[in-house]
Amino acid sequence: MRSSGGGGGLAASGDGVIEAPRGLAGVVVTRTAIGDVRGGEGFYHYRQYSAVELAQKRSFEDVWYLMVHGALPDAGQSAEFRRQTAALRSIPDAVNGVLPALAEASARSGPLAGLRTALSLFGAAEGFLPVYDTDGARRRAETLAACAVTPTLLTALHRLGRRLEPVAPREDLPYAANYLYMLTGVEPEPAYARAVEQYLISTIDHGFNASTFTARVITSTGADVAACLAGAVGALSGPLHGGAPSRALDTLDAIGSPERIGSWIRERVLAGERIMGFGHPVYRTEDPRSRMLRGIAEQFGGPRVEFAVEVERQVEAILAELKPGRALHTNVEFYAGVVMELCGLPREMFTPTFASARVIGWSANILEQAEDSKIIRPAARYVGPVPPVPVPEPIRD
Structure with a gap:
């Protein structure tokens, strides 16, 4: 594997260990024929579909x-x-x-x-x-x-x-x-x-x-x-990871009514809080899952769906104003919660x-x-006190 310079990429140290970015962001660790996510395009696929x-x-x-x-x-x-x-x-x-x-x-x-x-x-x-x-x-x-x-x-x-x-x-x-x-x-x-x-x-x-x-x-x-x-x-x-759909609905409940959307969202954004149901670590455009689920929700219609759509519109406008240059859209959790609630699923499910x-x-x-016999065994960079430190003798009465 070739090393790269700065910019958060991979870099080889003197002992041959490859330094990777935190969370392994952007690091390719294997090949797969199962599917992929193309975040810049707002597209993902299973196999070739x-x-x-x-x-x-x-x-x-x-x-x-x-x-x-x-x-x-x-x-x-x-x-x-x-x-x-x-x-x-x-x-x-x-x-x-x-x-x-x-x-x-x-x-x-x-x-x-x-x-x-x-x-x-x-x-x-x-x-x-x-x-x-x-x-x-x-x-x-x-x-x-x-x-x-x-x-x-x-x-x-x-x-x-x-x-x-x-x-x-x-x-x-x-x-x-x-x-x-x-x-x-x-x-x-x-x-x-x-x-x-x-x-x-x-x-x-x-x-x-x-x-x-x-x-x-x-x-x-x-x-x-x-x-x-x-x-x-x-x-x-x-x-x-998977625990956010009910939290996105909690956001709708906390806002309560359309006239509170702007003030509620501005207060949270300015305080540096995350708005559950918005933003994704991979997609730089609209999450295609959210787009599909919004369409499903709109087919059912009703006040809850209309409120969710209005919250989405205002949140994206406020985020664009307060965080210019960052494309933040609804992710799958936002409308997933709305659809599941409409279909009668309790939030804990x-x-x-x-x-x-x-x-x-x-x-x-x-x-x-399972077809690959190589065990996944990465390394960690030790950053604790410099060893070896002498082990003190036990204190005796």
């Missing part, structure tokens, strides 16, 4: 098939894949028996915290093997099983946490409709199911984000699929819902990383 166009034209299961197999299915393959994955939705008895205790233990932190443990237990109960010891077919089968059961685990944990009985999955319903059914116990209206499906498709993958990188690091050690996914869930749970889709992208990355 626009992710937004896939969300507009295809089903969740078709895009799942694409992520796993590298090509979109024909009609026969699509029907068979739907049948295959729907049959994997039930929770094994060994896991089902501990879910009430797990839901109680994670009641304060929510279903995403419970999912970390539930996925680990699921992998153990199903006999998942280290990816280092398995072939591609076995790995694919294990990722399909883990992805199919994840929505069932999440909705069961949510309902148990509210002293409600879990709702068993239905094999006759598509992925998104079944998710809403397990969450509420009522078969959803087609418009709501399709809106959630489009949101789920749009969040399956998004470049080399923190949780995807985490999944690949764990995979590089040869660990089993459940361990890789549990680690990715842990990374996603952080508010700087926003990030878990995100996870129920992103598990597909993680799995595709796990499968790809």
Whole structure:
């Protein structure tokens, strides 16, 4: 790898160690055929297809098939894949028996915290093997099983946490409709199911984000699929990654009414506070996911949507005035929260819902990383006291 000079790029030190920018920003660490984000263009893709166009034209299961197999299915393959994955939705008895205790233990932190443990237990109960010891077919089968059961685990944990009985999955319903059914116990209206499906498709993958990188690091050690996914869930749970959709709605609630938008936003911006739902570390133009979700929200219409659109307009105008030269637009969390609220999802399930889709992208990355036998093992620059410092003798009475 060639070193570069300043400007935050890579630089080689005298001992051969490459100094990278904080957070590995802009550092290419591997090659992938899964997808990419082109931030300057406001575009991202799964394999060779626009992710937004896939969300507009295809089903969740078709895009799942694409992520796993590298090509979109024909009609026969699509029907068979739907049948295959729907049959994997039930929770094994060994896991089902501990879910009430797990839901109680994670009641304060929510279903995403419970999912970390539930996925680990699921992998153990199903006999998942280290990816280092398995072939591609076995790995694919294990990722399909883990992805199919994840929505069932999440909705069961949510309902148990509210002293409600879990709702068993239905094999006759598509992925998104079944998710809403397990969450509420009522078969959803087609418009709501399709809106959630489009949101789920749009969040399956998004470049080399923190949780995807985490999944690949764990995979590089040869660990089993459940361990890789549990680690990715842990990374996603952080508010700087997957935990923001409900916070964006909190912003709308805090503003309260259209006449308060300007003063509320100016006060926060001048105080240096972050406006949740705005700005993205990669996109330098409008987030294409936000654009698509705004269109979905506007199809539903209503005062909440009109208020959100007005907040977006005024926030962008104020940010352009107070922070000239910085293009700050809504990110996926802003309208994701609006759409999920319109479709009846409780706020505590926003990030878990995100996870129920992103598990597909993680799995595709796990499968790809498992083909590379090189462990991911970066270095750190030690900056503590100069060693060796003599160890003092213990003080004796």
